[in-house]
Amino acid sequence: MAIKKTELYSSLWASCDELRGGMDASQYKDYVLTFLFMKYVSDRYKGDPYGMIVIPLGASFDDMKALKGDKEIGDKMNKIISALAEENDLKGVIDVADFNDEDKLGKGKEMIDRLSKLIGIFEGLDLSANRADGDDLLGDAYEYLMRHFATESGKSKGQFYTPSEVSRILSKVIGIDASTPQDATVYDPTCGSGSLLLKASDEAERGLSIYGQEMDNATSALARMNMILHNNATAKIWKGNTLVDPQWKEANGQLKTFDFAVANPPFSNKNWTSGLNPNEDPFDRFTWGIPPEKNGDYTFLLHIIKSLKSTGKGAVILPHGVLFRGNAEARIRENLLKQGYIKGIIGLPANLFYGTGIPACIIVIDKAQAHSRKGIFMIDASKGFIKDGNKNRLRAQDIHKVVDVFTKQLEQPRYSRMVPLSEIAANDYNLNIPRYIDASEPEDLHDLTAHLQGGIPDRDINALAPYWQVFPSMRDALFAPVRAGYSQAQIEAGKIKTTLLEYPEFKDFAQRAMTLLTQWQQQIALQELSVGDNPKALIDEISEALLAQYADTALLNNYDVYQILMDYWNDTMQDDAYLLTQDGWLAGKVLRELVAEKGEKLKETPDIVIDKAKFKADLIPPSLIIARYYKTEQKKLDQLQADLDNATQELESYLEEHSGEDGLLAEALNDKDKVTKVTITARLKVATDKEEKAALKQAKALFDAEADSKKALKEAQDQLDRAVFKHYATLSEDDIKTLIVNDKWHTTLQSRIQAEIERIIQQLANRVKELEERYAEALPTISQSVDVLSLKVAAHLKAMGLETI
Incomplete structure (x- = not known):
């Protein structure tokens, strides 16, 4: 059976466990990724004379496998990897890690055992059959490792990786789509491990022509491996400092220009001028101004603009400071805006990136429309994320919303708007997003009159208008006018949720929402999934259909529904889909x-x-x-479990009642002050007191009853397990489709979306309860209660012989 994604991931992370202790994550990633690369290319290309990677004799993973337990395992592994590297022009790429390093891997037997275990972990992975057409399981595994390595590497060493969620936004907002031709070029001047370039290339149906440059030698090696594992062996990745010595140049010595560019350059580079005189730049990159000597953020932006064709588009991740800092950066910003190169700005949440916790933004560049640009489209996406350990992470719904709003230029309150250049000019070309978009939530104001005189302000009730539009009679059921501008609650605070859940209009709403789900399930026909289908294409298709299905549903946010599907996909469905598209539906019979x-x-x-x-x-x-198939048997099993629970409870109660210091079972306690069946039986043989013997017999009967219940339950469970075990072999393909699609996938999604629907009414109930409790007692009533209680306290004190002043 094909390997599951989650199984592959856990095996890869287990390999990391073997290396922890001797080195940190920034180092052991080189070892693990080299293993992954060797296993993958060996499984995929061994014996293939036309493969992209040539596996020379004696240089495959099988040859490494033969080294388990060898006294010279480290040195021989280095030689195997070196031979593969020399044959495929991968020197300095896959041979970075030294497998004979005693400081990192241990000496003697410790190294032998560690490397043998690593080989054993990868030996159990069959990576040859795990690439569905157009899909990329190994590339995803590489991405998984890079993310975890970046998390563990810490602030100073995690900058080689851009979170894939952010990469997806950049790749989508620059206009690459399925119709983009394969010979279109995409460029990243600070490509790190290459994740941004690969995400951009993935947007085109046949990929793009990839160009990248990376200053760090080890990281550029990661990028080369990443390209091969993503089936992009022809991608061109150069080592070197892009600012000082850009490798991609035309015949005339000027910078090569590209159709698209994406980048996540190092934030606030303080030594960007090292080796470079910006006043004499041979590539004329600083026409619009020279960035500050101690802050190179704009340096990379200017380099990218110069590296784009006249119709080129790009997206660059930069710290928020580039939007509002003054002096030299203010002049550059003004000049770029006047040129019309900046199409949009997307503000991201803080703490997304591994090298820094500061908030960043995406600057979207579009030279094609520069001459006619009249405004900048801005998005404040800073609040759309979830916590993930010590970092923040964008959810699928956050990514989709940003891309939808940006590509369709949708203006949404507190989220996005098209800002005229005239307005920006009036603000001295300051692009700080809060100047143009107020993303703060409206303040929840208290009404002093309501606190003084009672009643709930109609203003607060009117603010719930979206609910009253869907549930038109619910307002009158919850509130009744008490005087002009104020109402009173009709339902007790503790009964609001129950009342609303049973309210006919809510039930109708819930039914309509679930009908939409049923229609979607019929539309996507997951039963037609077959061997060779692309799981990634599947989730893209069905998730877009679900998003559209709920697009016009009041109160129910279609992005929230979309997230439910994406979460379930990541948890369960994608593993299932990978197995089914590789092994077929009959894999459901396999145990x-x-x-x-x-x-x-x-x-x-x-x-x-x-x-x-x-x-x-x-x-x-x-x-x-x-x-x-076994509802009756399960019902019987549930009853037996209930019988056992009752027997155990009755026994425990009896023992607790009679095993105290003066209890009838006190003499049956063992050295741990516990009564057991053994001690009861032993005490019965010597007990003479009538009452004690009766108690002992009752306790023994209860122990026997519990034992009998346990035995009956176990026998019934064994019988059911054997029946179920045998039933797997009898399942037909139709049976399997029903069990997986209907009983597993559809049922799970139905329950989760039902919970989301109920969450909507829960929010309304919480707000109504909050308003009711806030204004439940007017100030005069509270004051009167205080006076009454004060008099009672004074009376009590007087009765005690104490006088209050």
């Missing part, structure tokens, strides 16, 4: 036996145990089989 390595525990939790054999159901968990 994979779990076997632990000698001396180690199982890495996975079994789904079903038959005798001592443990099995994993990768596609159809036993619970689905039981729910569809």
Whole structure:
């Protein structure tokens, strides 16, 4: 059976565990990625005379596998990797890590064991069959590792990787789509590990011609490996300092120009002039001004603008400071705006990037429309994220919303607007986003009159107008006028949620929303998924359909519904889809036996145990089989479990009641002050007191009853497990489709979207309850209560012989 994405990821991360301790993440990434590369190219290209990578004799992963336990394993591995590197012009790319380094890998047996274990981990991965047409499982695995390495490498060493979520925004807002030709060029002057270039290329149906440059030698090697693992072996990646010595030049010595450019340059580079005299720049990059000597942010932006064709488009990640800093940067900003090169600005959340926690923005460049540009389209996306460990992360819905709003130029309150250049000029060309978009939430104001006289302000009730438009009679059910401008609650605060959930208009709304889901499920026809289909294309298609399905549903945010699908895809559906598109639907019949390595525990939790054999159901968990075919047996099992729970509870209660210091079972306590069946039986043989013997017999009967219940439950569970185990082999393809598509995928999505619908009414209930409790008692009533209580306190004190002054 093909390997699942999550299984591949966990195996790769397990390889990292073998290296922790001897080195930090910025170092052991080189070892793990080299292993991944060697295993992949060996599985994919060994014996293929026409492959992009030539595997010479004695230089495959199989040759590494033969080294397990070898006393010279490190040195021999270096030689194998070196031979592959020499054959494929990959010197300095895949041979960066030294597998014979005793300081990092240990000496003698420690190195032998460590490297042998690493080989064993990768040996268990079959990477030859894990690329569906147009998909890229290995590329995703590389991306997974890069993200984790960046997280572990810390602030100073994590800058080689741009989060894929941000990369996706850049690649989509510059206008690359399925119709973009393969010979269109994309360029990144600070390409790091190449993730931005690959995301941009992925937007075109047949990819793009990739050009990149990276100053750090080790990181440029990562980029070369990344390109090969993403099936882009022809991508051109150069080493070197782009500012001082740009490698991509025309025959006349001027900078080569490209159709598209993407970049995440180092923030606020303080030594950008090292080796460069900007006043004598041979490439004329500083026509619009020279950036400050101690801050090179605009340097890269100017380089990219110069490197774009007259119709070129680009997107650059820069710190927010470039939008508003003064002096030299203000002059550059003004000149670029007057040239019309800047199409838009997207403000991102803080703490997204691994090298810094400061907020950043995306500057979108479009030379094609520069002459006619009358405004800058701005987006404040700073609030759209989730916490992910110690970093923030963009969700799928955040990415989609940014791209939709930007590409369609949609103006939305507190989120986006087209800002006229005249308005920007009036602000001295300051581009700080809060000057133009107020993203703050409206303040929740208290009404003093309501606090003094009681009643809920109609102003607050009117603010809930979106709800009243969908539930027109609900307002009158919740509130009744008490005087001009004020109302009173009709339902007790504690009963609001229950009342609203049962309200007919809400039930109708929920039914309509769920009908939309049913229509979508019929439209996408997941039962037609077949071998060779592209899982990434599948999720793109069905998620876009779901987004459109809920586009016009009041109250229910279609991006929230979209996120539900994307979360489930990442958790479960993508693993299922990868298996089905590689092994077919009949893979649902397969139960994979779990076997632990000698001396180690199982890495996975079994789904079903038959005798001592443990099995994993990768596609159809036993619970689905039981729910569809063994409801009666499960009901019996539930009853037996209830019987056992009752028997255990009765036993525990009896023992607690009679095993105290003076209890009838006190003599049956063991050295741990615990009554057991063994101690009860032993005490019965010597007990003479009538009452004690009766208590002991009752306790023994309760122990026997519990044991009988456990036995009955176990026998019934074993019987059901065996029936389910045998049932897998009898499943037809139609049975499997029903179990996976209907019972697993559709049912899960239905329950999650139902919960989202109920969350809407929960929000309304919370607000109504908040308003009701806020103004429940007017100030005079509270003052009167205080006076009454004060008099009571004074009376109590007087009765105690104390006088209040």
